[in-house]
Amino acid sequence: MADVGLSVAFWPIAALTVVAALAVVSLKNLLHAALALVLSFVGVAAVYVTLRADFVAAVQILIYAGAIAVLILFGILLTGNAIVGNPPNRLRLPAVALSVSLAGLLVWVVSVRTVWPVDAQGGDERLTPVSLIADALFNRFVLPFEVASVMLLAAMLGAIVLTRQD
Amino acid sequence: MVDFFLAVGLPHYLGLGAVLFCVGLYGALSRRNAVAVLMSVEIMLNAVNITFVALSTYVAPAAAAGQIFALFVMTVAAAEVAVGLAIILSVYRQHATVDVERLDSMRG
Numbered sequence: 001m002a003d004v005g006l007s008v009a010f011w012p013i014a015a016l017t018v019v020a021a022l023a024v025v026s027l028k029n030l031l032h033a034a035l036a037l038v039l040s041f042v043g044v045a046a047v048y049v050t051l052r053a054d055f056v057a058a059v060q061i062l063i064y065a066g067a068i069a070v071l072i073l074f075g076i077l078l079t080g081n082a083i084v085g086n087p088p089n090r091l092r093l094p095a096v097a098l099s100v101s102l103a104g105l106l107v108w109v110v111s112v113r114t115v116w117p118v119d120a121q122g123g124d125e126r127l128t129p130v131s132l133i134a135d136a137l138f139n140r141f142v143l144p145f146e147v148a149s150v151m152l153l154a155a156m157l158g159a160i161v162l163t164r165q166d
Numbered sequence: 167m168v169d170f171f172l173a174v175g176l177p178h179y180l181g182l183g184a185v186l187f188c189v190g191l192y193g194a195l196s197r198r199n200a201v202a203v204l205m206s207v208e209i210m211l212n213a214v215n216i217t218f219v220a221l222s223t224y225v226a227p228a229a230a231a232g233q234i235f236a237l238f239v240m241t242v243a244a245a246e247v248a249v250g251l252a253i254i255l256s257v258y259r260q261h262a263t264v265d266v267e268r269l270d271s272m273r274g
Contacts, residue, residue: 072204
């Protein structure tokens with residue numbers, strides 16, 4: 001079921017994603033942190049490709065690496081003090097302890113202890129066809145789809161109202 | 167040991183999601199700049215999305231519900247970033263800082 005090419009691709013992509021995420025949370029320069037965030041988003045898109053979820057990978061590039069990254073860069077530049085704007089606060093040591101212990105616990109529970117009911121067809125070579133996603137989105141999940149459009153409109157209006165100067 | 171590296175499967179993806187989530191959690195708890203906190207939350211949402219898509223691919227590939235969930239998470243994340251940055255900009259105009267430790271005007 002698991003093929004060697006996938007495994008060879010997985011480790012560099014996973015390492016790139018995690019290292020870029022660590023750079024986001026540790027770099028002092030906020031602009032560098034934002035660029036590392038884009039790298040991490042692209043790494044996550046590559047993870048989706050190795051999972052044969054090509055449509056989700058394309059959406060990840062469009063929304064995260066495109067739109068959200070630009071929004072965050074605007075946010076950094078508009079709030080100033082980008083060069084040294086990312087110091088740790090007083091909670092740093094408790095945060096390290098909590099994150100490391102939670103990471104150990106989560107990895108032990110989800111990756112080592114739990115035996116997942118893996119589907120016989122799961123993890124094989126087929127791509128998820130986009131028609132399958134479209135069918136699910138416009139039949140079974142059509143109500144959440146419509147609610148999401150209303151939510152996006154509300155978020156847009158909210159952002160305009162919050163930042164209006166008068 | 168070689169098997170662990172050459173037989174990548176569902177546990178590896180779930181472990182990657184867990185590690186990425188905790189990296190984002192550390193950032194959200196330990197950064198001072200509100201925009202940096204927002205970036206850390208985005209990393210956490212990405213970790214959850216990896217878990218959704220991995221479970222969709224390995225456990226229930228016929229339904230693709232996990233991928234749909236990941237798409238909805240991305241939609242909500244886009245709205246969250248837009249509103250979050252609007253709030254941060256509004257706070258910056260009023261207080262001239264986005265340091266979360268100095269924004270304590272609601273403290274009793």
